[in-house]
Amino acid sequence: MNKSSTFYISIMTLLLSSNAMATSPVHHEALNSNAISTKVFTTQNYQSATETKMYPKPSEGMTQHIITLPKRENEQDYLLEVQIGKTQLVDCNQHRLMGKLEQLTVEGWGYPYYQVEKVIDGPSTMKMCIEPKQSKFVPLGEGIKVQYDSRLPKVFYLPQDVQIRYRLWKTHSDYLFTSE
Template identity: 40%
Template sequence: MKFSKTLITGLILMIGVNAFAQKKAERFEKLQIEMFPKAKDGYKQVYIQLPIEKNENDLKVELFVGMEKMLDCNNYFLMGDMKNQDLQGWGYNYYEVESKGETAGTLMGCLDKKQTKKFVSLKPEIVRYNSKLPLVFYVPKDIEVRYRVLRPDNTMKKAVQK
C-alpha cells in the first residue's frame, strides 16, 4: 500500500515536471539562423531569441552593445557604430558593430581615484518585439550584447496644459 502511494506520487510529480517543461519549451519558436552570413575574422555572431508573448505589439526591446571595463566615477560610453544591415533575399535584418573598445566620457574630478567594473555601451537602441525573428549581431570578439524587454505602463497619463 505504501509502495503504491509512493509510486503514484512519483508519477504525478513526473507528469507535472514534464508538463512544465513542455509549457516552457512552447514559449520559444524554433528559429533558423543558418541563412545569416558567417562572422568575419575577429568577430563573433551572437543572437537573441525572444520568447513568445501575448500582445507583442505592446513590447519593445532595448539593445545594449558593450563591454565591462574598470572605470572611475565619470560617465562613459563605448565609441563605435552599430549598423542595421539587410539580409538580401530574405527580408530579415541583422546588426554589424564596429568598435575598437575605446571609451569616451565626462571629465569630472574623481577624488578617490577608485575604479569599479562597469558595463559601458554604445548608444542603446530600441526595436520592436518579435519572437518570430532572431536579433542577430556581428560584434568584435571582446564585445557582448545585452538586452531588456520594455513593457508598457498600464496607466495612461495626460499631458499638462499650460
C-alpha cells in the same frame, strides 16, 4: 482536551488555511521571464541552426550574438532594448564607447541584422576621482529599442571583446490623445 481547546484549534486551522488561500498567485509573466534564449558564436565554434541558417557566419575577430524571443500574447505591447558595450575598469567619470551600429539586411531574405565593425574608447567626463576604479558596463551610445517579434531572432555581429545586454519593456497603458 476540552471543548474550548478543540474549538480554538479548529479556528486556528481555519484561519491558517484561509490565509494560505488568500496568497496572491504567481503572475503568468513571471514564469516566462527567463524564456529568452541567447547564443554567441565565433568563427571557431559557429553552429548553423535552422532559424538562423540564412544569416552570415561571423568573420574572423567577430562574434555573432543571437537573441531568440519566446512567443507572447500581445507582442505589440513589448519592446526589446539592447545595449552594446564592454565591461571595463573605470573611475568615477561617465564613460562612453564609440562605434557605428549599422542595420543590414540578409540578401535574398530581407531579414534585418545589426553590425558594429569597430569599437573604441569614447569621451568621458573629467572629474577628479578619489575612489578606486570599478568594473562597469560601458555602453556604445544609447542602445536601440526594437519591436518585440518572436518570429525572427535578433542577430548582432560585434568585435569579440564587445558584449550585449538587454531588457524587455512592456506597456501598461492605452494610447491617449492630445487635447484639441
